[in-house]
Amino acid sequence: MPSTPFSRRTLFAGTAAGAIALTATGQAHAAAIGVDDRVNWGTYLGGLDPVWASVPTTFYQGPFLGNGGLGAAVYRISNKLAFKLGDTRVRDHQGTGGTNFGNARLPIGHLTLNTTGNVTDVDLRLSLHNAELTGTVTTASGVLNISAYVHAEQDVLVVTATVKSGNEKVAWTFTPSKARSPRLDFKPAPSGLKTNPDPKVSGTTCTQDLAAGGQTVTKWQINGDTMYATVAHTFPDKTANAKATQTLAAATSNAQLRNEHVRWWNSFYPKSFVSVADTRLESFYWIQLYKLASATRRDRPVLGTCGPWLEPTPWPGTWWNLNVQLEYWILNATNHQELDSLSYSLDRSRDALVANVPSQYRSDSMGIARTTQEDLKGGVAQPGADGDPECGNLLWALHNAWLGYRHSMDDDALRNFVFPLLRKAVNYHLHFLTKDSKGVYHLPKTFSPEYASSKDCNYDLALLHWGCTALIQANQRLNLNDPLVPKWRDVLDNLTKPPQDSTSGYWIGADVKFNKSHRHYSHLLWFYPLYEHDVTTNAAHRDALTKSVKHWLSFTGAQQGYTFTGSGSMYALLGDGDKARGQLVTLLDKYVQPNTMYKESGPVIETPLSGAQTMHDMLVQSWGGIVRIFPAAPAAWASVTLHNVKTEGAFRISAVRKAGKTVFVRVKSEAGEPLRLHPGNLPGPVEVRELPSGNQVSFQQNADGTLTIPLARNQDVVISTKGANPDLVIEPAGANTKRYWGMP
Structure with a gap:
């Protein structure tokens, strides 16, 4: 049975039902204890990477890259592998017709890896840990090794392509898109909407002037086997070319750029850890975190429905x-x-x-x-x-x-x-x-x-x-x-x-x-x-x-898809983890695309992201002044590991569930707020010990199954079954041996 916020039978083992107990401090010479974080992030995330054993032919099948501004979607266009560019800052400024027409997000175009032969096969992996696409591309004329990333902090797409075998040759071409609102493919133009000038390609620069002023410039350069590309948008001034030139001038060393990029992403993930013994959903979860960090950053525009990857859509x-x-x-x-x-x-x-x-x-x-x-x-x-x-x-x-x-x-x-x-x-x-x-x-x-x-x-x-x-x-x-x-x-x-x-x-x-x-x-x-x-x-x-x-x-x-994420979270609120998981499975079966994107009349990014939140709601809830551990963990998730998951009240939570039972809960208070905790189905009676001293900490057991634990700012405690002294090990909940996402 899934755990619920109301179950307190195990918590009060040995205590009269409904009683309130106060446990005092003790143990002057307690043994030191600490959390043992054994997560090898490269190995762990590598087991969840999306992979491609077939050629992606649509946005919804292919890999996607981004840094919150510049984005690139990778799939076959006209028999060649293409990198379709998008940018959250590129839009029209006419005003006529509002958001969807005169102010709409605008398409940019795509860079084509213009191989001699047509693309026939791929073997690609999108490394979540490094935010980098690597692998091979097979054409009628040979095989290429390829690596690609959008730099984490600079607006540069970097693609390296080298000949592995055969007579293949590598070249790059850019195909601009018309600067028109994607909504015009769904609705008629409002009166007064102007047509933007045609884009102009000269050498390795494409200039798109806008009727309302301003411009978008796409610029690329080749250095050996590596292509560097950037997009710049300015309004009302037409200074995008200078901006793009400056960006590429700084992109001279792939080794340096990649080191910076990988360092950013490798430090991004360990801020929290969520692992469930359910590989399909676990991989989906981590791809959503990769997706959000690829789609936005604090200093970038608020997210649109497509993120930085603009495809045909009525919602630009x-x-x-x-x-x-x-x-x-x-x-x-x-x-x-x-x-x-x-x-x-x-x-x-x-x-x-x-x-x-x-x-x-x-x-x-x-x-x-x-x-x-x-x-x-x-x-x-x-x-x-x-x-x-x-x-x-x-x-x-x-x-x-x-x-x-x-x-x-x-x-x-x-x-x-x-x-x-x-x-x-x-x-x-x-x-x-x-x-x-x-x-x-x-x-x-x-x-x-x-x-x-x-x-x-x-x-x-x-x-x-x-x-x-x-x-x-x-x-x-x-x-x-x-x-x-x-x-x-x-x-x-x-x-x-x-x-x-x-x-x-x-x-x-x-x-x-x-x-x-x-x-x-x-x-x-x-x-x-x-x-x-x-x-x-x-x-x-x-x-x-x-x-x-x-x-x-x-x-x-x-x-639609978010019907199932919303109802899944409501089932989690009701404590029904099995139904909540069932809604997520339906979401994945019926609505989520091979690369975890989602579409209705066009791509809409919110639904898969909210699916990851439904998983949070099943594992930790903190509304109403109570932190609830595993409030709706389904029977299928007998093993769960959480580490440094943040809750309301600025608490960092770590918890382990094995064989359907809570093993321990660790709480670190970042703000010194009052803590009222429901420890899930942790077998009782329980004890609270401070980290790293191991000293007992006073707490109050409440009649509703919660514990009231006074914590100072930065105080760190672990809650476990009294006398159990569990190992406080943080590691993946299960082995991930099957690939579910991409086109495996």
Whole structure:
């Protein structure tokens, strides 16, 4: 049976059920103990690498490289191996038609390894550890050795190709793409949209001037067997050529560039470790972390739906009503705030967020539209307005920022970034709340993403409720004495209850029942990811979520991949690890492509990334002030290893599960916050020892199965069965001998 947050039978072995016990310190001469990290990262990740024994012919089959700005997708085009270039910073600036047309992300073109013979076979491996593609390419004229990477910190694609056998020769050509919005292949052009000039190729430089000003320049150079390429985009100035020239001038030594690149990536992964005895999902998980680091960095543009790899798509921008939020969740547990371009973009775009709301509300409010580019400019509708006013997106994006704060407990970030933006985002909704004759607050019509508009829309109600709760918590922590605290409390006390019924669960809103297939779970944000309703202690909430998920999934026509990641995380919240894993297996079977990308009408990057977060939700949860270890580990994951997984409260968690039982839990506090821990199905009675001294640490056993452990900043402890003294070994949960991803 999967472990659940409620099981405390083993924890209280030898203690009266429901009793509260306090264990005192002791052992003046305890033996020193420590964590033994035995992970060989090169070997471990090497066993999870995607490989190609067949020639990839589409983006969804091929390897992908990137550094958060420049990207390259590798697959066969016109019988040759091509490196299709993309860049998160390359877009139009006309304005006409907004994000999807006049401001759309623009395609660049592809570099072709112009071999004498057509490509007939490949033997390729994408090393996750080194972020490098290596192997052989076979053509009708011979065999080439090849290696390729996009430098981790410089905007340079480096490809080395040498003849291994036969009469093959190596040359490079560049084929530019037209600088037009990909959406034009799906929708007609808006009136006034200008056609950009044709690109001009001269020698090893391609210049793409834009009708609105600015330009994109692609430049490449050959040095022996190695090709170096870069892309530069400038606006409004036409200085991209100088920028590209400068970048390539610094790219003179492949050996030096590769050493820098490999060093960055080798130091990237060990910040956390997650291993489950389920090779297909384990490999999928680590490819998602590679993907996110290839797609974005803190100082790069906020992620668009495609990442840096722009393919045919009706969505050439950033979507704020689900996509962007799901894209970033995994960076918290993995401790990779250096990838948080979402928070950085929100912080630096405050003026745009203010300008997005109607002028009469700009003194105290902020908002964001459904879609924007990296400047975050996009007018937000007014609640109650005609059409479908989608108003809650900024609140949801700021929940991501809040999670970033909660995992770091950085009070400066809370004071200077999260609180002031959240205050203004909540204010926008407060302007439109009205009380009825019974003193209950209601919202006018707003839009539940991709479903319908309704009064008292659950999407907005849940986000507003969370926002007021978070503001009150922040105000108390920072001692701000904000004058709006009484208003926030009034809203929490008197906000209308979520529209629902006892049969089907939560509705879209007061005017709209949930009665058709819907890929989004916007009506269920109360439960996940906001956790405003606690299903572990409140039977009514648990029943409501159970019915809501069942009803939601009963309509199958419009489901998509993130239907299964979202429902998987909700099953994890309910403690049902087997169902959660089942949703992930369905995701992989039906929706995820050979290289772990995902597509609907075009590539959308958020769904596989959120699948990795579902795995986190099965293994560690930390909402509501409790850190829960293995809250929904499925029976299939009898062996699990976690190391330095970050939780809310800024705790670093290590834990090992073997034969379906928790062996030990190690917690290091980075901020000295109060720790309340549920140790999963760790057999009791338990003890807490300090690392490295081995001294006993006082703790309190609570009636709900949790432990309260007072920890100072940087204090490190291990929780285990009393007297067991387990070896604190961190190593992979199982052997990975089968390849699942790529085209093995």
